[in-house]
Amino acid sequence: MGILAIGACLAVPGLTAQAAPPPAQNPGTTKPNIPADPKRYFVDSVVASVNDSSILQSKLFQASIGPIAGAEAEGRKLSLNDMRNVTINELRRMVGSYQMAQSARSFGHFPPDQFDMILRNELERDKQDRVRDLGTEFAFSEELARTGQTWQTYEDDLRIEKLTMLAEQFAIYERLRKQSNLYLTPRMLRETYQEFRSQFEHPVSADVAQLVFTGPEAEKNALAASEHWRTYNWTATEVAAKYPNAKPLFSLPASSLGTALKAFGLAGPKGQVSALIRGPNGTIRIAKILRHTPASGGRFEDRLVQEQVRLFAKKKLHFEFRGQALMRAQDRTRVWVYQNGRRVKLPK
Numbered sequence: 334m335g336i337l338a339i340g341a342c343l344a345v346p347g348l349t350a351q352a353a354p355p356p357a358q359n360p361g362t363t364k365p366n367i368p369a370d371p372k373r374y375f376v377d378s379v380v381a382s383v384n385d386s387s388i389l390q391s392k393l394f395q396a397s398i399g400p401i402a403g404a405e406a407e408g409r410k411l412s413l414n415d416m417r418n419v420t421i422n423e424l425r426r427m428v429g430s431y432q433m434a435q436s437a438r439s440f441g442h443f444p445p446d447q448f449d450m451i452l453r454n455e456l457e458r459d460k461q462d463r464v465r466d467l468g469t470e471f472a473f474s475e476e477l478a479r480t481g482q483t484w485q486t487y488e489d490d491l492r493i494e495k496l497t498m499l500a501e502q503f504a505i506y507e508r509l510r511k512q513s514n515l516y517l518t519p520r521m522l523r524e525t526y527q528e529f530r531s532q533f534e535h536p537v538s539a540d541v542a543q544l545v546f547t548g549p550e551a552e553k554n555a556l557a558a559s560e561h562w563r564t565y566n567w568t569a570t571e572v573a574a575k576y577p578n579a580k581p582l583f584s585l586p587a588s589s590l591g592t593a594l595k596a597f598g599l600a601g602p603k604g605q606v607s608a609l610i611r612g613p614n615g616t617i618r619i620a621k622i623l624r625h626t627p628a629s630g631g632r633f634e635d636r637l638v639q640e641q642v643r644l645f646a647k648k649k650l651h652f653e654f655r656g657q658a659l660m661r662a663q664d665r666t667r668v669w670v671y672q673n674g675r676r677v678k679l680p681k
Contacts, residue, residue: 381424381670383431386493388424391481396423406568407623410583428668429659433504434496436662440503455495456488504658509650517646525646526633532645533631533638539587539598540624542569546617548578552609555617559606562621566604569621584623594620601625 381388397420404411404419411419438448467473477487526533544562546555554576562572569581587598597607603625610618631638669676 379671381428381668383428383668384435384666386431386435388427388431392490393420393424393427396427405570406566407584410570424670428670429662430497431493432662432666432668433500433659434493436658436665437496437500437503439665440500440658440661442503452492452495452499455499456491459491459495500658500662501655504661505651505654508654509647517643522639522642522646523633525649526638526642529642529645533629533641535626535629537599537601537628538624538626539601539603539622540584541587541590541594541598541620542584542623543582543594543618543620544569544573545580545582545612546576546578546619547580547615551578551615551617554579555609555619559609559619562619563604563606587622598622598625601627 378390379387380390380393397416400419400423401411401416404415438445441448443451464470464473467476474484477483482490544555544558546552546558548554558572558576558579561567561575569583573579573581587595589595590598593610594607597605597620601622603622605622607620610620612618631641633639633642671677
């Protein structure tokens with residue numbers, strides 16, 4: 334898309350966090366007494382709109398946190414450009430969900446009043462489940478406040494979620510249920526196996542992260558760090574931050590490492606931490622296996638392989654049907670994103 338949408342800031346002059354009294358009227362005039370130094374307070378901004386629904390910047394940031402944290406947990410250091418790309422991809426995904434939600438009514442074969450009844454039942458069922466989990470409606474309200482939500486924002490988000498679910502149910506899953514047996518022919522299964530053959534026939538592989546320790550207490554710190562690293566799936570960066578003179582080396586394929594580390598990584602299992610590895614100039618190194626995939630020689634004729642091939646084939650159909658449904662939804666919705674306060678169309 335090439336842009337990161339930034340909406341117009343919502344601000345109100347002269348208001349503080351608390352409600353302000355009405356401005357006093359000067360005697361003999363009808364003009365309000367406007368403060369000399371009006372202030373602006375950021376509330377939120379709209380980064381995109383789909384028909385009459387808006388996507389707020391806060392929701393986009395919230396959606397982007399997961400993928401960014403996941404990448405960092407795997408030991409990958411993301412640049413600002415990487416994080417920007419993650420945010421743009423999340424915006425695309427959210428726009429697609431909103432388009433599906435806006436088109437849900439046209440995907441089903443229900444009269445408007447029946448569709449509205451289905452939607453109301455879904456919304457009410459979800460609310461009652463949340464209230465039951467928390468005990469009372471008051472406790473639910475407190476939980477919404479704790480997470481920065483109101484009943485209105487909660488209902489708006491839930492409505493989009495349920496409309497998207499209904500759209501996918503009508504446009505994808507019903508079609509899969511009716512047609513999947515016709516589509517999964519022996520030829521298609523064989524073609525799917527060839528397409529994903531590397532998933533079934535592959536050598537052993539692994540990813541290994543490392544820590545390098547220097548200084549007079551390198552061995553002591555490395556021993557303590559190795560014990561700490563075994564306790565949880567900490568990243569190399571998180572462990573290095575706890576010990577002096579520790580430098581993290583991010584995850585690399587075991588096949589690209591030296592003989593000893595390559596053998597350590599390929600032996601597995603995931604989570605294994607190496608013994609101390611002594612290097613030049615008194616350096617000490619430790620390593621941890623972050624991913625380990627055993628070798629596999631699965632053939633198409635194997636029963637378990639065929640079961641997996643069927644799952645891959647169904648996922649392909651799901652992806653294909655969702656793409657077709659999304660194209661229909663795109664034809665029925667109007668999308669805008671906002672950049673520097675200006676409205677522009679979402680690029681294809």
